[in-house]
Amino acid sequence: MKKIFLVLIGLLVILYVAYEALMYYDNYFIYGRMRETPAVRPYEKPMLIMEAGLMPFTKGELGFRTARAEDISSPLAMYEPQTIKAGQTVYQTYCAQCHGRNQDGNGTVGQSFHPLPGDLRSAKVQIRSDGALFQEISYGKPGGRQPALATTVSITERWQVIAYIKSLGTR
Numbered sequence: 001m002k003k004i005f006l007v008l009i010g011l012l013v014i015l016y017v018a019y020e021a022l023m024y025y026d027n028y029f030i031y032g033r034m035r036e037t038p039a040v041r042p043y044e045k046p047m048l049i050m051e052a053g054l055m056p057f058t059k060g061e062l063g064f065r066t067a068r069a070e071d072i073s074s075p076l077a078m079y080e081p082q083t084i085k086a087g088q089t090v091y092q093t094y095c096a097q098c099h100g101r102n103q104d105g106n107g108t109v110g111q112s113f114h115p116l117p118g119d120l121r122s123a124k125v126q127i128r129s130d131g132a133l134f135q136e137i138s139y140g141k142p143g144g145r146q147p148a149l150a151t152t153v154s155i156t157e158r159w160q161v162i163a164y165i166k167s168l169g170t171r
Contacts, residue, residue: 061150065139072131076156078163087164090157094149103168113145121171133162 098110
């Protein structure tokens with residue numbers, strides 16, 4: 001009975017020493033202050049009000065995909081110089097590799113495609129509606145090599161590219 005009592009006292013002493021060591025670590029070690037770290041406390045601050053126009057209720061990507069090309073129009077001023085300049089920048093980033101620096105379809109990457117990329121200054125491209133160009137750039141061209149860029153290029157940037165393409169005119 002004495003042995004069991006001594007073992008029990010020994011275990012209690014070990015637990016007490018372990019507890020005190022843990023408390024010392026938590027109180028004095030620089031990295032041990034778990035209770036002082038920032039915590040997530042939902043609803044302590046009022047919820048943010050979403051800015052108007054952030055959630056598309058009428059259009060958005062699905063609206064553009066399912067709409068007829070004739071019904072889609074640009075939200076941008078297509079003939080403003082800054083829109084065209086922004087479109088040129090986006091074109092150089094995403095389109096010039098296939099369509100070329102001169103928009104003639106002679107880009108370095110595009111030469112490996114069959115059929116070859118189209119000449120963006122041709123009458124065939126220039127007479128197309130803005131909505132048709134937007135859908136082709138966004139969702140690809142059936143039977144062609146135009147990749148779908150909807151997940152890569154933002155909606156505004158796609159409209160800027162169209163403004164740039166339309167500003168070039170025919171050859």
